[in-house]
Amino acid sequence: MKAYIFPGQGAQFSGMGLDLYEKFPLAQEYFEKANDILGFSITDIMFEGTAEQLKETKVTQPAIFLHSVILAKVLGDSFQPAMVAGHSLGELSALVAIGVLSFEDGLELVSKRALAMQKACETQKSTMAAIIGLEDALVEEVCAAVDGVVVAANYNCPGQLVISGEVEAVEKACEILKEKGAKMAVLLPVGGAFHSPLMEPAREELAAAIEATTFNEPICPVYQNVAAMAINDAATIKGNSVAQLTAPVKWTQCIQAMIADGATEFIEVGPGKVLQGLMRKIDRKVPASGAVV
Structure with missing residues (x-):
């Protein structure tokens, strides 16, 4: 059983998507449509922009989404x-790839x-921090004990958890977690505290x-x-999509659930290899590779 996984913010790189644009008329069509929808030439930034330009949130998220979704489109019948x-933003890419959302709406x-x-x-001044080498439960416990807003935000793989919240609270949690044996x-x-209560306005x-x-x-x-x-109905998917911005990304748990439900192979659709790297740390026995066109 093939499981397709879609990356989130951080997977971007200069030149992303250019190969698809040059090779597939279908990809060209979707990229041009995206420029029209967004009202600026995102293709110029994706294909020729600097790392700094690609890091702007208004560019990063659509760029990764476009790379992933258009790659899924050109895979055609093999998808x-x-x-x-x-993963986070990647969830919207996944929803477009399987037709829950139209390309335009997505x-x-x-x-x-x-x-x-x-x-x-x-x-609000806020941040995130990566905690390496501790059990999830201990990180959660420390966050709960710190004054101010700091929560577990991304369960990326066993021993790698990202926390998110107010700058002072995150810094304090980091100090305590180092004392408790965090490798890092x-x-x-x-730019801020994604997947935390501080994202409530968003x-x-x-x-x-x-x-x-x-x-x-x-x-x-x-x-x-x-x-x-596993979620199989549109109404629940819609509700979860609203909740996602302030709730944690349970990535480790998602992958473990997919394997328990019969996934025998994982294919990453989008830029980079971040999710393939996490897969090897979650369950090395299940093969993971990038989508090839």
Whole structure:
């Protein structure tokens, strides 16, 4: 059973998607449509932009989404998922790839999501930190004991958890976690506290857009970040998509659930190899590779 997985923010690189644009007329069509929808030439930034330009949230999220979705489109009939999942932003890519959302609606939501998150980041000084080498339960316990807002945000793989919240609370949690034996507790170069209660303004803003968007029934189960289990109906997928911005990304749990439900092979659809790397740390026995066209 093939499971297709879609990466999130951080997988971008200069030149991303150019090979698809040059090789496939279908890809060219979708990229040009994206430029029209967004109102600026995202292809120029993706194909020729600097790493700095690609790091702008309003660019990063649509760029990764476009690379993933267009790659899935050009795979054509060979794209036959038994199940899908996406890491954070990647969840929207997955939903378009299996027809829950149209390409146009998906891109509109990704763009609104990026701008809403950017706005929430500017409202309050906040950050994230990667914690390496501790049990999840211990990290959760420390976060709960620290004054201020700091929560577990990304369960990436066993021994790698990202925390998110107010700058002082995150720094304090890092200090305590180092004392408790973390191999690493390092602040990440991000604009704000994604997947934490501090994203509530962005969640509210995006909720209205999601509610107004048509969600179709999926062609296969979706393992959403919020639930970490197979979801098969459009209404639940829609509700989970609203909850996602302030809830943690249960990536380890999603992958484990997919394997328990019969996944025998994982294929990463999008830029980079981040998810393949995490797969090897979650369960080395199940093969993981990148999508090839």
